[in-house]
Amino acid sequence: MKNTETKERRAMERQWQAEDDARIMAQYQEIVGNKARLARATKEATKQAKELERRAQSLKSIATKRGK
Numbered sequence: 001m002k003n004t005e006t007k008e009r010r011a012m013e014r015q016w017q018a019e020d021d022a023r024i025m026a027q028y029q030e031i032v033g034n035k036a037r038l039a040r041a042t043k044e045a046t047k048q049a050k051e052l053e054r055r056a057q058s059l060k061s062i063a064t065k066r067g068k
Contacts, residue, residue, distance in 0.1 A: 031037050 031041055
């Protein structure tokens, strides 16, 4: 009985993931098809990447100091 529930749950999770992926793909197409929106998204992605790099450097610095 438990095995059947697990299979059903996995099937439901795969279905949810497929539906979510389809929504994401549709959003992607909307963004790529709109030059202004794509430019804003690209600019924001660059900004977020720089912030993540800054945070990573900060964490590396802390880890190096603590590791000694």
